[in-house]
Amino acid sequence: MSPLASGPQGPDTLRPLLTTVLDALKTGAATRDGPLPAGGPTEVAARLREALGDPFPDHGDEDALRTLVQALAAGAADPADPLCTAHLHCPPLAVATAADLAASVLNPSLDSWDQAPAASELEAQVTRALTTEVYGKAGQAGTDGDTLVTTGGTESNHLALLLAREHHGHTQLICAENAHHSLRRATWLLGLPEPVTVPAPAGTMDPAALGEALTALPGPLLVAATAGTTDAGLIDPLPDIATLCETHGARLHIDAAYGGGLLFSDRHRPKLDGLNRAHTVTLDLHKLGWQPIAAGLLAVRDRHDLAPLGHHADYLNADDDTEAGLPDLLGRSLRTTRRPDILKIAVTLKTLGRTGLGDLVDQVCARATEFAELIHRHPHFELHDRPTISTVLFRPTDATDDTVAAVRRTLLTEGRAVLGRARLDNRLWLKATLLNPHTGADDLTALLKLVEGHTPR
Template identity: 75%
Template sequence: PKPAPHPLDPAALAQALTALDGPPGTLLVAATAGTTDAGLIDPLDDIADLCATHGARLHIDAAYGGGLLFSDTRKELLRGIDRADTVTLDLHKLGWQPAAAGLLAVRDPHDLAALTHRADYLNADDDTDAGLPDLLGRSLRTTRRPDILKIAVTLKALGRHGIGTLVDQVCDHARHFARLIEAHPRFDLYGTPAISTVLFRPTGADDTHIAHVRRSLLTEGTAVLGRADLDGRRWLKATLLNPHTRPDDLTALLDLVDGQSRTTTPRLAEGSTPR
């Protein structure tokens, strides 16, 4: 099995940086604030300390967890993120924006120098001088549609507090769902949710059966769950992002998975036809 992705170990990072010691700025450490599989958050402050000691640049992938900054009660989970050189944010998750609403935040404006690249077919000097907008220097995605207006309208309408309330709601839902799983006699819980992702599996089921359960729920149109392979086992993944989810919805979801797990066989699942 593949090794399980756990939060980055500062001791192991210190050893690696010492072994790779080089001129300041030649080393880059990439930390994660919210892994895709389990929503785990690296110890960002400790990592930033090590980067400062070794003169390494720090990039933080906060595509998932960056939305915690809106929450007054959970922003401390990202302590140290302000010390990064660059940070990626994906507001289609804990920001409720279109899928293309990704952001790159930089400490030093010179890190955006690539946006000043010139190409005649994108920003001809005479067209720019005549007042026609160029396509470089405005978006990382050049000709693709920017979604910054939607982000701006959402921030204007809800504000940091409003979005933070939504973040807290989905994180609370995840904690509630985890408690339901922990109390259920036929399920195993991977661990306490770090953000809003909950990993669980039917007790005693093998990986093949779990995959069939997931596909059966999907093809029957009753539930859409993700999957993750961690610690040598396969897990069902529920990433809760709807603030309007109710406790009864979570109970019903668990009942669906339980019922499907006890009735689905690999043979039947393989032969089923998606609707």
């Protein structure tokens, strides 16, 4: 009989399996020996298929855990490697990952209190603290908000548009060219009109163009601003946008999936001035929060805005149970089954505190500034601009876009470095998003040398 992870015997059952997993992770990483497996998609797929064999054999293989974890680690992109900088994909904290294991073992589902008694209260307490982080204390500046736990920015943005539609009817979205693609997808999913796009001439929303759109368009209107663009980590002029929305009676959503982590830093928090004036705010702690995926949030300035999410299912939130004091959890998500992602967040906040998390934010922002300076001084590279958060765009001097793209793909195929790409100013740039607090000056120098060595002259 297969042993279970939970129950009185669960820890004893798991202990030897954890040793197997940790050993396989170490062996797989050593096999990979870099930020990415070498060989490109064809070779990586072949190695994985060889390790997997028959995915569903007639008779089980007791060594499957070691074999597949090792194969996955050997074929992984490692966000903890200093040369893995392409995406908003952070290396998770060990303490958060350990907490995530406990969540998997206990396996609560936050769709009814009797499945998650402690987890539901933990979520209530921690989301209350996170709401205060975004909006201030309840009653301050007329706020009485709440925060929902989501799977990430895409779900949070979708929820924000859904709440706007339910409160104001057939809402017209206004966003800038720099907005995340999930906002446009959400309008399609929700049956809303095609978004009105305003220019972002310097990579951020143009307030003058927004003002013209707000004046010209009939309501109801929803403006989506961005605090931390995916391509360059830029922040829209939030105070100006908030003032325009208030003047024109438009609802404001701010997608701070990336930049929201700046709230933890005393040094960088002022970059988010105006955030608390938004009706809804997207945050992602699996970006600038060092959480295992998934750890998304949607903060709402007025908790009454969440009323449209209310849903009744007698077996989960019967009226007499609710009247008797059992919490109703169905109105906190569009999902039914929902794992307690709040545990890893709670453990991280409690373990590191505001100072510890703020230090991590300050470190990656400082590394990005150092990297930009290194590029600026280098005779063979061009810097797009100084970083706003921790993303740096650069390219070899006088290189064509085809060369830039080819250099990136060569480094990927060789497994040497993982760089992203972004198109700004009608040119293709290499993108380094620094989310590893342990990255040092030598790592940054090594990354530039790799790119320089792979660039034809």
